[in-house]
Amino acid sequence: MTTPIEQQLTPPGGWQTPGRVRIAPISTGSASPWQRLALEVIQRFGKLDAANLWRLLMHNPRLMRGMLGFASKMMPFGELDRRDTELCILRVGWNCRARYEWGQHVDIGRRAGLTEADIARIPLGPMALGWSTKQQALLSACDEFHADRMVSAPTWQILEKYFEERLLLELLMLIGYYEGLAGVLNSVGLPLDTKLEQVLAASRIHRG
16 A cells, blocks of 8 residues: 555645755766766665665765765764664754655665664654653754754763763764755755655655
């Protein structure tokens, strides 16, 4: 059974969109042999059906190489627990109303161990019933970073109980990186990949 798009979770105000695709991903037919090889390696290595993102970034290979190197240190090769990482990325995607980021990480988050109930609760924020104290602090950090560009003292005191300084830095970089990426994806109007659309439609992560 599939969930119609209008019944899927949608943030207040709807997903951000410029109304058209401003920078289209490079098509498979126009990709160079190097680009096709790079795409195959990235997808096989990362086990991620996100071809539209990689084909978008191929417009600027220099930036793409730097981005992949930096981003991979947080996801999938970060030191934070993978479920904590995906919890934060999904909250950032929701806060930024970035449908591509949300849709991509619903898929990744499920494979990292988040349940559909976990993901469906993310839009309700840190005060929703069911979160642990650590998860509440992670979600609060995402919300405060988004609103104020700083994590508050009360939230920081809780985070310090769970994370060493190097992991606190990784957490801040993670939130900041995905905030910036969400803005890029929203601005260019990148469409969600067909396979990721199918994941959302097949899930039970929708309006009750």
